[in-house]
Amino acid sequence: MAKDGLRPGGRSARVQASVHQAVRRLTARLGRPGVTIPMVAAEAGVTPSTIYRRWGDLAGLLADVAVERMQPDTMPVDTGGLVTDLDLWFEQYAEEMSSGPGRDMLKDILAAGPEPDRMARCCGYTTTQLDHILDRAAARGEAVPAAAALIDDVVAPILYRILFGGGPVDAAFCSARIRLALARDGQPQRQHRTP
Amino acid sequence: MAKDGLRPGGRSARVQASVHQAVRRLTARLGRPGVTIPMVAAEAGVTPSTIYRRWGDLAGLLADVAVERMQPDTMPVDTGGLVTDLDLWFEQYAEEMSSGPGRDMLKDILAAGPEPDRMARCCGYTTTQLDHILDRAAARGEAVPAAAALIDDVVAPILYRILFGGGPVDAAFCSARIRLALARDGQPQRQHRTP
Numbered sequence: 001m002a003k004d005g006l007r008p009g010g011r012s013a014r015v016q017a018s019v020h021q022a023v024r025r026l027t028a029r030l031g032r033p034g035v036t037i038p039m040v041a042a043e044a045g046v047t048p049s050t051i052y053r054r055w056g057d058l059a060g061l062l063a064d065v066a067v068e069r070m071q072p073d074t075m076p077v078d079t080g081g082l083v084t085d086l087d088l089w090f091e092q093y094a095e096e097m098s099s100g101p102g103r104d105m106l107k108d109i110l111a112a113g114p115e116p117d118r119m120a121r122c123c124g125y126t127t128t129q130l131d132h133i134l135d136r137a138a139a140r141g142e143a144v145p146a147a148a149a150l151i152d153d154v155v156a157p158i159l160y161r162i163l164f165g166g167g168p169v170d171a172a173f174c175s176a177r178i179r180l181a182l183a184r185d186g187q188p189q190r191q192h193r194t195p
Numbered sequence: 196m197a198k199d200g201l202r203p204g205g206r207s208a209r210v211q212a213s214v215h216q217a218v219r220r221l222t223a224r225l226g227r228p229g230v231t232i233p234m235v236a237a238e239a240g241v242t243p244s245t246i247y248r249r250w251g252d253l254a255g256l257l258a259d260v261a262v263e264r265m266q267p268d269t270m271p272v273d274t275g276g277l278v279t280d281l282d283l284w285f286e287q288y289a290e291e292m293s294s295g296p297g298r299d300m301l302k303d304i305l306a307a308g309p310e311p312d313r314m315a316r317c318c319g320y321t322t323t324q325l326d327h328i329l330d331r332a333a334a335r336g337e338a339v340p341a342a343a344a345l346i347d348d349v350v351a352p353i354l355y356r357i358l359f360g361g362g363p364v365d366a367a368f369c370s371a372r373i374r375l376a377l378a379r380d381g382q383p384q385r386q387h388r389t390p
Contacts, residue, residue: 103308160351
């Protein structure tokens with residue numbers, strides 16, 4: 001909604017909310033292959049042209065709904081240390097992404113192609129969560145890499161294994177990748193932030 | 196073809212070749228959204244049920260054709276050193292995968308879901324090429340990581356950026372990832388091979 005520069009709760013926001021809800025209801029009821037834009041429009045009480053104008057096609061709409069679902073509903077648990085915070089967060093992340101619903105989310109997002117604004121929101125959720133963990137660690141005086149280093153070193157291999165196979169994404173794999181990321185010289189340095 | 200355990204050039208192999216060729220012709224002529232299984236069957240001179248029986252659905256067929264296209268037609272260039280071999284190979288890999296046809300291949304492969312045999316062939320092509328570079332380096336007496344380490348450290352972040360955005364996959368990015376991967380603390384050790 002914010003991306004439209006519109007006031008939250010405005011007409012555009014209400015349209016998006018009801019269309020997203022219609023997609024979730026219909027896919028739950030009929031499964032994704034059974035859903036069409038005219039069905040979504042009827043369920044949401046808008047015209048099909050409203051949906052085509054705003055989302056382009058069904059793939060774009062499904063991808064937006066999937067990105068919404070990727071938005072975490074809690075901030076990362078504070079275990080008191082960087083490594084244990086990352087172990088816990090990534091174990092849950094890998095579990096969610098490799099689950100049936102997680103794979104469907106990834107499939108919907110990728111099927112629509114890399115639309116920059118959507119991908120920025122999608123990756124933004126992960127970066128925000130990691131920065132939260134890294135800020136806490138930095139405040140405790142721990143040395144921390146840039147979130148970008150954790151994306152390349154941990155997030156990317158986890159998603160590669162989920163999308164292309166080639167190995168489990170269990171706690172052992174995640175913690176090995178986390179320790180590699182934290183041990184490495186030559187990582188992108190984190191911007192210093194004034195609190 | 197080999198995966199079917201059939202003699203190359205056998206009936207099954209000929210069916211696969213003509214169906215794949217029909218897909219390539221039709222997608223080139225009409226674009227992927229325009230192609231249907233009955234059209235492919237007509238173009239290939241087989242019955243639609245032959246295609247449904249063997250590939251399940253259009254997504255599975257398009258994914259198989261895409262995996263075929265990922266098969267490299269040359270072995271990696273020998274520049275005389277591990278780092279320069281990897282720099283050259285990954286620069287070409289990133290260029291190909293981020294091109295329009297490369298993105299279409301990835302999209303087709305991912306749309307069909309992680310069918311283990313298909314994914315094994317797909318990732319196998321990359322592993323074979325990397326092992327070829329690593330074997331040459333080991334034969335020169337250079338220290339080499341496991342191909343799996345290069346998949347996690349270099350291939351995965353390249354594909355993450357291509358699929359989810361979040362940065363260029365230029366030569367600078369590839370060579371930075373390669374150098375991180377070769378600084379080997381905590382990397383999986385490569386199995387020693389008797390020549």
